[in-house]
Amino acid sequence: MIEARDLSKRYGDKLAVDHLSFTVAPGTVTGFLGPNGAGKSTTMRLLLGLDRPDTGTAMIDGRAYRDLPEPLRVVGALLEARAVHSGRSAYNHLLILAQTQGIPRRRVDEVIDLVGLTSVARKRVGGFSLGMGQRLGLAGALLGNPHVLVLDEPVNGLDPEAILWMRNLLKRLASEGRTVFVSSHLMNEMAVTADHLIVIGRGKLMASCTTQEFIERSSRKSVLVKSPDAARLAELITADGGEVVTAEGDELTVHELPAARIGHLAARDGLELHELVPQSASLEEAFIELTRGSLEYGDHTGPADQGSSGDTDEGPALREEGAA
Amino acid sequence: MTTAIGPTEVPSQTGPHASVRARRLLLSEWTKLRSVRSTVWSLLLLVIITPGFTVLLTALNASQWSKTDPARRATIVADPVSLILGGGFAFGQLSICVLGVLVMAGEYSTGAIRASLLAVPKRTPMLFAKCAVFGLLVFVFGELVAFPSFFLGAAILHSKAPVALGDPGVLRAVIGAGLYLAVLGLFALAIGALVRHTAGAITGVVAFVLVLAPLTQLLPGNLGKHVHAYLPSEAGQLIATAHKEAGGLLSPWQGFGVFCLWTAVLLAAAAWLLDRRDA
Numbered sequence: 370m371i372e373a374r375d376l377s378k379r380y381g382d383k384l385a386v387d388h389l390s391f392t393v394a395p396g397t398v399t400g401f402l403g404p405n406g407a408g409k410s411t412t413m414r415l416l417l418g419l420d421r422p423d424t425g426t427a428m429i430d431g432r433a434y435r436d437l438p439e440p441l442r443v444v445g446a447l448l449e450a451r452a453v454h455s456g457r458s459a460y461n462h463l464l465i466l467a468q469t470q471g472i473p474r475r476r477v478d479e480v481i482d483l484v485g486l487t488s489v490a491r492k493r494v495g496g497f498s499l500g501m502g503q504r505l506g507l508a509g510a511l512l513g514n515p516h517v518l519v520l521d522e523p524v525n526g527l528d529p530e531a532i533l534w535m536r537n538l539l540k541r542l543a544s545e546g547r548t549v550f551v552s553s554h555l556m557n558e559m560a561v562t563a564d565h566l567i568v569i570g571r572g573k574l575m576a577s578c579t580t581q582e583f584i585e586r587s588s589r590k591s592v593l594v595k596s597p598d599a600a601r602l603a604e605l606i607t608a609d610g611g612e613v614v615t616a617e618g619d620e621l622t623v624h625e626l627p628a629a630r631i632g633h634l635a636a637r638d639g640l641e642l643h644e645l646v647p648q649s650a651s652l653e654e655a656f657i658e659l660t661r662g663s664l665e666y667g668d669h670t671g672p673a674d675q676g677s678s679g680d681t682d683e684g685p686a687l688r689e690e691g692a693a
Numbered sequence: 694m695t696t697a698i699g700p701t702e703v704p705s706q707t708g709p710h711a712s713v714r715a716r717r718l719l720l721s722e723w724t725k726l727r728s729v730r731s732t733v734w735s736l737l738l739l740v741i742i743t744p745g746f747t748v749l750l751t752a753l754n755a756s757q758w759s760k761t762d763p764a765r766r767a768t769i770v771a772d773p774v775s776l777i778l779g780g781g782f783a784f785g786q787l788s789i790c791v792l793g794v795l796v797m798a799g800e801y802s803t804g805a806i807r808a809s810l811l812a813v814p815k816r817t818p819m820l821f822a823k824c825a826v827f828g829l830l831v832f833v834f835g836e837l838v839a840f841p842s843f844f845l846g847a848a849i850l851h852s853k854a855p856v857a858l859g860d861p862g863v864l865r866a867v868i869g870a871g872l873y874l875a876v877l878g879l880f881a882l883a884i885g886a887l888v889r890h891t892a893g894a895i896t897g898v899v900a901f902v903l904v905l906a907p908l909t910q911l912l913p914g915n916l917g918k919h920v921h922a923y924l925p926s927e928a929g930q931l932i933a934t935a936h937k938e939a940g941g942l943l944s945p946w947q948g949f950g951v952f953c954l955w956t957a958v959l960l961a962a963a964a965w966l967l968d969r970r971d972a
Contacts, residue, residue, distance in 0.1 A: 418814045419807060420971040435814040438708020452807035454729060454799065461728035462808070468721035469812040471709065509808065 370395055371416060371517065371550055375425035377572075378411050385411040387572035388424065393550045393565075395516070398543045400563030400580070401552035404660055408572035409552040410449050413521050417446050429517055441470045445510030449521040449552075451502050452509075455495035459486055459505050462494060463512060470513055480508040499526030507535075517548040524558055536562045556653040560584075570660040584655045592628045594621040595644035596635065605634045619643070718813065718822035726796065726826060735792035736834050739785045739874075747781030747842040751849040758853045766853075773856040774866045775934040777846030778839065782870055782933065785838065786926075789831055789874050790902060793881025794894040796827050797963075801889040810972050817964045820886065824879055824960065831878040835871025839933075843867045862935035862945070869932030869945065873952070877902075880925060880956045886963035902926040918942065925955040 371393035378386040386408045393399045403409050414420040416427045418434035426433065429444055437443050453462050463477045481490045484504040489497070494505065503526050510518055523539075524532045539562055543549045553559050559566065559580070566583050568576040576583055591614065596602050599619045606613055611626030623631060628647045635642045708714065726732050754761070754769065754776065761769075769776050797820075800806040813819040843863075847856050858864050881898045888894035901924070909921040921927055922942040931941075931948030943951065 414971075417811060419810060421969070437814065438714075440814055441812055446811055448807055448811075452804045452811075454725075454803045454805040456729045456731070456803075457725075457805075458728065461724060462805075465721050465724045465728070466808060466812050468724055469717055471713070471717050 370430055370548055371519075372428040372431075373412065373416065373425065374428075376412065376415055376422050376427060377424040378408075378415055378420060378422050380411075385572055386415065386422075389569065389572060389574055390425075391567050391574060391577050393548055393567070395548040396543060396546050397564040398539050398549045398551060398562055399565045399567060400559035401550060401567050401569070402556060402559055402656060403552075403554065403569040403575075405554055407569050407660075409554075409569065410521055411572075412569070413446075413448070413519055413550075413552060416519060417444070417448075439470045439513070441466060441472070441513035441515065443513070443515050444517045444519060445513060445515040446518075447503070447506040447510045447520040447523050449525070451506075453494045453502070453505060455493065457494055458491050459494055459497075459508075460490040462505065463508060466509055466512055472513055476512065476514075480511050483511060484508045500528060500531060503527055504531075516546070518542060518550065520549070520551045522552055522554070524553065524555070532558070556656045568656065568659060575659050590624070590627070591648045592623045592626065592631055593644060593646040593648055594623055594631055594642070595619055596621070596640060596642050598635075598640040601638070602631075602635060602640050605638060605640075606631060609634060622648075714818070715822070718818055719826055721812075722819075722822045722826040725823075726830060729795075729799070731792060731795045731799065735788040735795075736830075738788040739834060740838055742788065743781040743785030743838045744842045744845055745781070746784045747777060747846045748849065750780030751777055751846040755849050755853055769850075770854045772935045772938075773847070773850055773854040774843070774863050776854075777843055777850065777856075778866065778870045778933045779930070781838075781842050781846075782874070782930075786874060786877055786902065787899070789878045790881045790898045791895055792831075793827070793878040794885035794891060794898055796823065796878075797882050797885035798889055798891040798894045799885075802891050806972055816967050820960075820964055820967055824882060827882060828875045828879050832871050832875035835874035836868065838874075839867050839870040842870075856935075860935065865945070866933050866935050869949065872949065873929050873932050876929060876949075876952055876956050877926065880952075880959065883956060883959035883963045886967060887959065922948075923951055925952050928952045928955075 373392075374390050376386050376389045377384070389408070389412060401409055401412070411420065415422045416429070416434065418427075429437070434440060434444065453459075457465075460477060460481065463480065464474065466472075467474065467477050478490075481487055484507050486501065486504055486508065489501065494502070497505065503523060507520070507523060510520065518539075520539075524535055527535060536558075539549055539551060543564070551559075551563065563580055566576065566578060566580050567574070568583070576586075578586065594602065594606075597619055599616060599621055603613045603616055603621055606621070606623055606626060609626060609630065611631070612624040613621050614624050615622040628645050632642065632645055634640075635645075709717075758766070800809060809819055810816055843858070850856070856863060858867065880901075881894075884897050884901075885891070885894040888897055905924055906921060906927050909917055909924060911917065912920055919942065928943060928948040929952030931937075931943055931945045932952075934945055937944045
């Protein structure tokens, strides 16, 4: 169980985490979503006692990380930035961590085997690929057999096979009753991995709900309509309270009206329909929609931004990442 | 990849006894130290350079003895140990300066500090365990270098300025050379912990050890003399001399005390900052 209460952290003049509160329950994979620069890594560093919060507290099983006598036996962490001496072998890196907690050597061999690094365990970490580095980080996280896992972008740099393996591992860890808290900026990866989502934008909490709820709640259903009488049909749809978002040639994208109603309108007036496809929004779209909102209601409300698309709305967040 | 992850267990709330934790930290720091190449290279350099330059410098002094001016000869005869240990250690100590910085700043430059602090979130016990292990290692190597250097140098100088281990202050000076290196290592470690950047910290230590001493001698009169005497490495090196220099401000032990004080203050500052700074 992880509890963040009113966490804030400022770096210079940038408020990286802004009065953030959430809880992460055991037994499920909880995804921690946000665009780059939203404050995910900072939040995790605050949870793990690496940075000191300006306000608020972060508790793991009711205790601050710093007060855990044998932290690696309680919390396993994979940090985004590499946290290994490049001149050391993978085995020695893990052995050093194990020795601080009184974890036996055979456990080091065990986790090396678990993440599939046995053949390179005695090689210097400096020569590792990004994916191998991630595996080593994961081995370090699992070393103390912890019941809480905090993993920052664990699928970064993994090949497709390893991503699948990681996904299954995370689910298995959660099914064993562990608390699994995983950050990612890849929404679709989280859609298939996480049961619960905590979404932040600009350091603020945007949503905390099940993955299913998140998709349903934060996206409008749309319907794709193809008809040779598109122009006439668009009029009918608008008159019936629907919203035609795009109209290109004989294709319409319709919001606020179910497919059945559109079909009914077409049949009533004898209009020909070629396609009538309900579109369920992906997590990606739901996410972009949500964070777009956060930016619009944030600090840039100039008239020039009113008609801007999702792409340009990503701008400020990306620029901040670059400046950080 | 099919190995069991293992059942979850709830660890004790209070954790193991302090002595158990201390032993674990010392063991872990020892593994850190022995598992990187810089340790091996630095100590190898120390072991080669120190006796090497001791032999070179004493042999040069012995061969030029008849051409050396009488005052200089008298100084050497009065305390041959400071010539024997001074020359070789002046070079050898640089490898300890670099290693001391790397031991701490290397954790920052590679990011390993984050893993270290996740394992020891109270932070300062990690720093002190590191000091204990590193200080002891350098002390052992310092002695391994000091005794052979002394015997080699004494043999070379024997006909000009005889000295034996049993002479007053000599055994203390030889052991003191190892002690000096150990504290110098901790001094460099502290600066590495404060600066957190390898190159910057090495520059800082070298400035203290090599650059400041000649600079302070440019200060006028008594002021220059006092500042020079209380500089960390200048004061610390006195422990490797047999007795207080005529007209010197500090005795060997006083000088060593000054050096230890410098180091203790820097380490305290490093510990204080380690606890407060974001990693």
